[in-house]
Amino acid sequence: MLPMRDMVEHMEGINRLMARYGVKFGIYKNREFHEQLFPFDPLPRVIGRDEFSYLEKGLAQRVDALNCFLADIYGGKKIVKDGVIPEDFIFSSKGYLPQCEGMVPPKKIYSHISGIDLVQAKDGDWYILEDNLRIPSGASYPMIARELTRQASPRTFMKNHVADNRNYAGMLKEVMDHVNTGGINVVLTPGRYNAAFFEHSYLAERSGAILAMPQDLYVENNRLYYRQYQGKQLQVGTVYRRLSDEYLDPLCFEPGSLIGVPGIMDVYRSGNVALVNAPGNGVADDKGIYYFVPHMVKYYLGEEAILKNAPTYLAFYEEDRKYILEHLERLVVKDVSEAGGYGVVFGRDLTREKLEGLKKIIMGEPRRFIAQEVIDFIDLDIVEGDGSVPRKADLRAFVLSGKGTKVWPSGLTRFSRNPDSFVVNSSQGGGFKDTWVLSQ
Numbered sequence: 215m216l217p218m219r220d221m222v223e224h225m226e227g228i229n230r231l232m233a234r235y236g237v238k239f240g241i242y243k244n245r246e247f248h249e250q251l252f253p254f255d256p257l258p259r260v261i262g263r264d265e266f267s268y269l270e271k272g273l274a275q276r277v278d279a280l281n282c283f284l285a286d287i288y289g290g291k292k293i294v295k296d297g298v299i300p301e302d303f304i305f306s307s308k309g310y311l312p313q314c315e316g317m318v319p320p321k322k323i324y325s326h327i328s329g330i331d332l333v334q335a336k337d338g339d340w341y342i343l344e345d346n347l348r349i350p351s352g353a354s355y356p357m358i359a360r361e362l363t364r365q366a367s368p369r370t371f372m373k374n375h376v377a378d379n380r381n382y383a384g385m386l387k388e389v390m391d392h393v394n395t396g397g398i399n400v401v402l403t404p405g406r407y408n409a410a411f412f413e414h415s416y417l418a419e420r421s422g423a424i425l426a427m428p429q430d431l432y433v434e435n436n437r438l439y440y441r442q443y444q445g446k447q448l449q450v451g452t453v454y455r456r457l458s459d460e461y462l463d464p465l466c467f468e469p470g471s472l473i474g475v476p477g478i479m480d481v482y483r484s485g486n487v488a489l490v491n492a493p494g495n496g497v498a499d500d501k502g503i504y505y506f507v508p509h510m511v512k513y514y515l516g517e518e519a520i521l522k523n524a525p526t527y528l529a530f531y532e533e534d535r536k537y538i539l540e541h542l543e544r545l546v547v548k549d550v551s552e553a554g555g556y557g558v559v560f561g562r563d564l565t566r567e568k569l570e571g572l573k574k575i576i577m578g579e580p581r582r583f584i585a586q587e588v589i590d591f592i593d594l595d596i597v598e599g600d601g602s603v604p605r606k607a608d609l610r611a612f613v614l615s616g617k618g619t620k621v622w623p624s625g626l627t628r629f630s631r632n633p634d635s636f637v638v639n640s641s642q643g644g645g646f647k648d649t650w651v652l653s654q
Contacts, residue, residue, distance in 0.1 A: 222597050224366040225256045231362050236412055237355065253645035254359050255596045259607065259627040266377075266623065266651045269332075269340065272520030273611050274619040275511060277328045280347060280498050281615060282514035284324035287497055288314050298513050299506050303530060306581055307503065308551055309348075309496020311459060313466050317483055317494075320393040321616075324492040327389070327454075328613040332521070333591035341524045341589055343608065345504060347495040349456055352626035352646075353382055353612050354413040357420070359648045360624070377651040379624035382612070383420035389616035390423065390452040393488035397451030399423040400440055402431065404457040404473040414456050423454065433477035438487045452488045453478070459493045501550040501584050502528060525587040529580035538585040539573050545585040547572065560588065594647065596629055605629045609649065625649040 233251055261269070286293050287304060294301050304310060329350025331343045360379050364371055390399040401423045403414035418425035430441055431450065438450040455462060461471040466479040481487045497503065505526050508519040527534040527545075538545060542561045549557030561569060576583050593604030607629040612622040627647040 222256055224363065225254075225597055227366055228256065228359070228362045229254055231366075232358065235358065237358055252355060253631070254355075255629065255645055255647050256363070257595050257597060257602065258648040258650045259594055259609065260650045260652065263652050263654060269521070269611065270621040272340075273330055273613050273621050275515065275517065275520050276330065276342065276345070276507060277325060277613040277615060278619055279507065279510040279514050280328070280345060281324050283510050284347075284492070284495060284498050285318075285322060286514075288317060288494060293510070293513055296513075298509050299503070300530070303502060303581070304497060307497045307500045309494070309498070309500050311467075311494040311496070313479070314492075314494035317492075318485075319482075319492045320395055320485060320488040323393060323615050325495055325498070326393065326490040326492075326615050327386070328615070330611045330613060331608055332611060333524075333589055333608045335589050335591055340521060341591075342504075342507075342521050343524055344501070345499045345507065346610075347499040348491060349458065350610070350612070351410040351413055351456075352610050352628075353622070354416045355646050356624050356626055356648050357382055358416065359646070363648065374650070375652055375654045377623040377653045379622065379649075379651075382622050382624070383417065383422075385614050385620060385622060386417060386454070387421045387423070389614050390421070390454060390488075390490060392616035393490065394451035395485065395487055397438075397449035397487075398440060399452045399454070400426040400431070400450055402426050402428065402453050402455040402457065402475075404428065404461070408456070410456065417454075426453075428457075428473050428475055431475045431478070433475070433481055436481055436484050436486055438475070438478060438481045450487055452490060454490045459496065462489075462493060501548050502530065502581065505584065524589055527585045529576050529583045529585065534585075535576070535580055538576060538583075542569055542573060542585070544588065546588050547576070547583055547585045550582060550584060562588075594627070594629060596631075596645070596647075605631065607647070623651040 232254060237252060283293065293299055294304060325347040327350060329346035329352065331346065332340050333343055334340050356379060401414055401418040403411060403425060405411065405427060415425050424440060426440055432439055432441060439447040440450050441447055457473055460468045462474050463476060463479040464471040464474045465476050482489050504523065505528050508523060511517055511519040527538050529535045529538055545561050547559045547561065559572065564572065591606060594607040595602040596605050607627055610626040610628065612625060614620050614622065627649045628644050629647060630644050
């Protein structure tokens, strides 16, 4: 490995280039949109070839089981009938969409692009923290970071055996082509005020898809079309949609949506367009359903889960609820309906009065919460001033499902810039690193 100084000396230049290229993310705060740079740290997370092989098998296994679960829940519901998951737990999930009942997507793939969040404990074990199967974001950041690092310091990659991560766009195109029902591929963005607009435009350009605004698409004769500026229409075969389910089609979901495409769900229901990812996937990445994923692996695949969940307790179950209430001060509590680092409460940070208040809320709304043991996951060095400091970091791995299930040999490593925080999300002020997977 090259010495740290070789990477660090290019840090400012790379961040300047990212600013010039518009590598940003947006957050809404106090009902106002704020756009800011996503700080890049040049010291990469390094994953050995054998370790990645282990992660690759576990991640592919998990996503295969989740795809089986989605097909089952919107179909025969055998896992419910067999008592593996309580019926009420499924249908009370905010991510379950009755409008999607009986719908079978092209090639029977529901989660084409899965973002699986992991942490590595200090004993070396990896734990899954969260599954993201709706519109997981973040792949573009390590892509462009690697591209700019190569430009700024080509000898870094001449001297180190690092797997090339520039194939993500090709992997994405393969998935879109595999499920395409006849027509062009488009990336559907709600517009530049979306938090991940940079990523939408970057992935569209790199994958050869057309970046489409909602007003560019329309339905005619149960087909979806893209309207070119010259007035010519092109049939659309795959939509990589980057807007939430509830806003996708005002005729099917939220009627007040101004960023959806009226009638697109009818076209999808008829099998005349593929939607990547499928609507309704939220039932599978519900933080409460997360508890059952190892059971899904056993039920659908007949295998033991390779990758472990963090030790998790469901307030929904009386025995677990009793444990949570008795040990709340050393657990982390998560609101299952929140995302982006919101709704996460560490019991150790609460006063006695607030602990008692949280206990009352949990007792009143047990389905709303899960609790987990706090995993003391590893710190990674980040550059600060003239030296480096350790900060908590996680990894979002990207798993793509098309002809097969493939794990991208890279990933988004996010870190907290707060020395006392375990929350690494960009919306909470975190930064990111490149993720090196060694090729030998």
